Every structure is written in C-alpha cells, then in structure tokens.
Amino acid sequence: MTIRVKFFASLRERLGRDDLELPAEGIATVADVWARAVPDEPLSGQVLMSVNMEYAQADRSVRDGDEVAFFPPVTGGAA
Amino acid sequence: MTIRVKFFASLRERLGRDDLELPAEGIATVADVWARAVPDEPLSGQVLMSVNMEYAQADRSVRDGDEVAFFPPVTGGAA
Amino acid sequence: MTVRVTTEPFDPYAELAAYTPRGEAAGIGAAALFIGYMRDVNEGDAVASMELEHYPGMTERALEKLREEAVSRWRLDDALIVHRVGALSPTDPIVLVAAWSAHRNAALEACRFLIEELKHRAPFWKKERLGDRERWVERNTPG
Amino acid sequence: MTVRVTTEPFDPYAELAAYTPRGEAAGIGAAALFIGYMRDVNEGDAVASMELEHYPGMTERALEKLREEAVSRWRLDDALIVHRVGALSPTDPIVLVAAWSAHRNAALEACRFLIEELKHRAPFWKKERLGDRERWVERNTPG
Numbered sequence: 001m002t003i004r005v006k007f008f009a010s011l012r013e014r015l016g017r018d019d020l021e022l023p024a025e026g027i028a029t030v031a032d033v034w035a036r037a038v039p040d041e042p043l044s045g046q047v048l049m050s051v052n053m054e055y056a057q058a059d060r061s062v063r064d065g066d067e068v069a070f071f072p073p074v075t076g077g078a079a
Numbered sequence: 080m081t082i083r084v085k086f087f088a089s090l091r092e093r094l095g096r097d098d099l100e101l102p103a104e105g106i107a108t109v110a111d112v113w114a115r116a117v118p119d120e121p122l123s124g125q126v127l128m129s130v131n132m133e134y135a136q137a138d139r140s141v142r143d144g145d146e147v148a149f150f151p152p153v154t155g156g157a158a
Numbered sequence: 159m160t161v162r163v164t165t166e167p168f169d170p171y172a173e174l175a176a177y178t179p180r181g182e183a184a185g186i187g188a189a190a191l192f193i194g195y196m197r198d199v200n201e202g203d204a205v206a207s208m209e210l211e212h213y214p215g216m217t218e219r220a221l222e223k224l225r226e227e228a229v230s231r232w233r234l235d236d237a238l239i240v241h242r243v244g245a246l247s248p249t250d251p252i253v254l255v256a257a258w259s260a261h262r263n264a265a266l267e268a269c270r271f272l273i274e275e276l277k278h279r280a281p282f283w284k285k286e287r288l289g290d291r292e293r294w295v296e297r298n299t300p301g
Numbered sequence: 302m303t304v305r306v307t308t309e310p311f312d313p314y315a316e317l318a319a320y321t322p323r324g325e326a327a328g329i330g331a332a333a334l335f336i337g338y339m340r341d342v343n344e345g346d347a348v349a350s351m352e353l354e355h356y357p358g359m360t361e362r363a364l365e366k367l368r369e370e371a372v373s374r375w376r377l378d379d380a381l382i383v384h385r386v387g388a389l390s391p392t393d394p395i396v397l398v399a400a401w402s403a404h405r406n407a408a409l410e411a412c413r414f415l416i417e418e419l420k421h422r423a424p425f426w427k428k429e430r431l432g433d434r435e436r437w438v439e440r441n442t443p444g
Contacts, residue, residue: 009211009283010294050281053216069213075295076210076241076282077253077273078194078405079330088354088426089437129424132359148356154438155353155384155425156396156416157262157337158187171318184341184391190412191334194405198327248327262337266413269333273405 001064003027005037008071011047024064031058033068048073080143082106084116087150090126103143110137112147127152160237161221163212165244170254173240179258181235188262190269192255198248200295205286208246213281217241220280228257228272232264239272241282303380304364306355308387313397316383322401324378331405333412335398341391343438348429351389356424360384363423371400371415375407382415384425 400411
C-alpha cells in the first residue's frame with residue numbers, strides 16, 4: 001500500500017535523498033506525491049515528472065504501487 | 080598543338096570512342112570541340128562538359144593543350 | 159540489442175562492425191550514423207571529467223520508444239542506439255545512433271530525429287568536473 | 302587521405318577505425334557518417350551487379366573541392382570521402398562520407414551536404430546488369 005518516489009541528478013543532490021516510499025493514503029496525483037515528500041518546497045515548473053517510467057504532468061493520477069519520479073531537464077546525447 | 084577530348088559512360092558507348100586528340104587550329108570553344116569531334120550530331124543540352132577537369136559551358140574558351148570532356152548526367156553516391 | 163545503456167566505454171565502430179542490421183542486407187541502400195563524444199570544454203570552461211546519471215529502466219524504455227517511432231515513421235530496416243552512463247573522460251564516445259534504410263533521405267532524417275529527440279526525452283543528466291568544482295549541466299545546447 | 306577513390310571493396314567501419322580525424326580529439330563533439338550500399342533492386346528491377354565508371358583525376362578534384370567547401374562552411378575539424386568504382390555486387394559499400402565537428406548540427410548538416418552534392422557534382426556513372434541486359438542509370442533518385 002505504498003508509492004515509491006525517486007529523485008534524480010541536481011534535484012536528488014539538493015534534496016539530499018534519492019529513494020523513498022510513501023503510504024498511498026490521501027494521495028491522488030503526482031502533485032500530492034511531491035507535497036507529501038517535499039512538504040517545505042512548492043513543486044517548481046522546472047521539475048519534470050514521471051509515473052511508472054512514463055513522463056507525466058502534475059495532475060496525473062497516482063495509484064497504490066506506482067513509481068513516481070522527479071528530476072531536472074534532461075541533458076543526454078551529444079554536444 | 081592539340082586538344083585532348085574524352086567521352087564517358089553512355090555517351091562513350093554510343094559514340095564508340097573514349098579518347099581522341101584534335102588539332103587546336105580553328106577551335107575557340109567547347110562547342111567547337113564537339114562540332115569537330117562529332118560532326119554528324121548537334122551538341123545536346125543533356126550533355127555535361129568539362130575543361131581541364133572543371134565543369135564548363137559550351138561557350139567556354141578552349142586553348143591548345145586543354146583536356147575537354149563530354150559526359151551524361153552523373154549518378155554516383157547512394158540510393 | 160537495438161537499444162543499449164552501458165557503464166563500460168564502448169567503441170562505436172566495433173559496435174557497428176559486430177551488428178547485423180535487420181532486414182534484407184541487399185535491400186539496404188543507406189546507413190546514417192551519429193556519434194557524440196565528450197569534449198574537454200563546455201561553455202568556455204575546461205572540463206576534466208563527467209558523470210552521466212540516468213534513470214535505469216525509464217532510460218531503456220524511452221530509447222526503445224524513440225527507436226520504434228523512427229523505424230515506423232521512416233520505414234527503416236533497422237535502428238540502433240547505444241548510450242554511455244557513469245564516469246566519462248574527454249574523447250570518450252557518449253552516444254551512437256544508427257539508422258538503416260533503402261534510401262538516403264529516410265536514413266539521414268531518422269538519424270537526426272533520433273539524436274535530437276534523445277537529447278530532449280531520454281532521462282540522462284550530465285555532471286561536469288571542472289578541476290576544483292563540479293556542476294550539473296542545466297540545459298542542452300541547441301546544436 | 303581525406304578523399305579516396307578505390308577499385309577495391311572497402312570496409313567503412315575498418316576505414317573509420319583506422320582514420321584519425323584532424324584537429325584536437327578532445328575538441329570533437331560529434332561525428333556524422335553516411336554509408337551508401339549497392340541494392341539488389343532499382344526502379345522495380347532486380348539488379349545482379351553494377352559497373353561504376355568515373356573520370357580519373359576530375360573525380361578526386363571534385364571530391365576534394367566538395368570536402369573543402371564543407372570544412373570551410375561548417376568549420377569542421379575534418380571530413381572524409383571514400384568512393385568505390387569498378388565492378389560492384391549487391392551489399393557492397395559504394396560511398397562513405399564523414400564529418401567531424403565540435404557540435405552536432407555542423408556535423409549533421411555537413412554530412413548531408415556532402416552526400417547530396419557528391420551525387421550531383423562528382424563524375425561517376427552507374428551501369429546496371431539486370432540478368433540478360435545492361436542499362437545506364439540515367440538520373441539519380443531524389444532520395
């Protein structure tokens with residue numbers, strides 16, 4: 001009955017955490033996950049989000065067992 | 080005191096010749112070279128021309144010692 | 159494998175030489191390939207090394223989806239993506255993208271699509287070490 | 302050599318692996334490569350083999366000029382062109398084009414320029430053998 005939460009890259013370092021699990025109760029959306037995981041900071045428009053490894057918006061619904069991730073803009077590939 | 084003339088690809092096969100030398104006298108342009116080398120056939124707009132291995136037009140001047148070539152549209156490279 | 163994420167250094171030409179593209183070999187008229195390398199300079203600063211973080215699982219999924227989009231849109235015979243992660247040094251290959259097709263336009267356009275979209279969609283993050291300090295690359299350069 | 306015309310079959314990946322691009326290796330961020338192969342079909346007909354005629358001397362000059370144009374226009378670190386001539390069989394590599402640059406856009410655009418311009422400007426002519434008959438390829442396909 002939990003939601004798995006991940007943070008990556010500069011966000012992971014700034015928040016000082018990478019993985020955590022939250023009880024699913026009272027969580028309906030990705031925004032709710034953020035609010036529960038990072039209560040002292042509003043969700044920035046710069047932050048990208050995914051649910052079960054697919055990009056998602058903040059209002060995307062979240063269910064028990066989902067994996068939700070937050071991360072900065074991606075910078076792979078070449079120069 | 081000659082001009083060297085070359086034909087390539089389908090033009091070479093159709094005319095039945097590849098290399099020949101012409102006396103330079105009376106030849107002022109690429110068109111003159113064609114008229115002397117292939118007297119029984121007008122110079123077609125389909126034919127490409129070069130002088131000393133640089134693309135040229137029919138009115139390009141030709142001098143003693145030049146190499147003049149005639150060939151069809153090029154078809155190198157990939158599919 | 160048509161999509162590969164590797165912590166080990168890879169040799170793009172050896173990778174390509176060892177790979178047999180799908181489809182009838184005699185029907186393939188064109189291969190368009192792109193290789194990205196780590197440079198020793200970025201935004202005017204000397205870069206000593208780089209750490210490439212990624213999201214295991216989501217990365218492979220994103221690359222596979224990109225590849226399928228390209229194959230279907232340009233009717234490619236095949237496409238291949240290899241991307242390095244972990245600790246990199248200047249001159250190391252970062253990414254290899256390959257597209258095989260009957261005709262050159264399809265291969266060239268698909269190759270470009272793959273490298274551009276990869277930069278915008280695949281969850282990779284670069285952290286540069288500049289001598290005495292580190293910094294996260296905030297944005298990809300436009301070109 | 303940055304421009305090469307060869308009657309012998311060539312292996313594009315071995316060719317690239319053996320080649321060291323000019324410029325500082327750690328300054329090169331991108332390589333864009335194109336390989337053209339002989340197909341066993343053209344304009345709906347099965348093609349058994351091909352003879353690639355060229356104009357020795359003018360060919361090398363045209364390719365060298367093309368290469369210099371690309372290097373100068375996109376400020377490339379280096380560029381390479383290898384083109385096969387003579388008797389070819391299906392699946393044989395016909396042409397290899399490579400462009401190396403600090404940035405991906407320059408490499409990708411230069412590579413495309415080189416393969417397109419080569420088709421229009423370099424004096425090569427293809428003659429196809431279709432089982433019992435031969436034909437000259439009259440025009441290059443648009444893509």
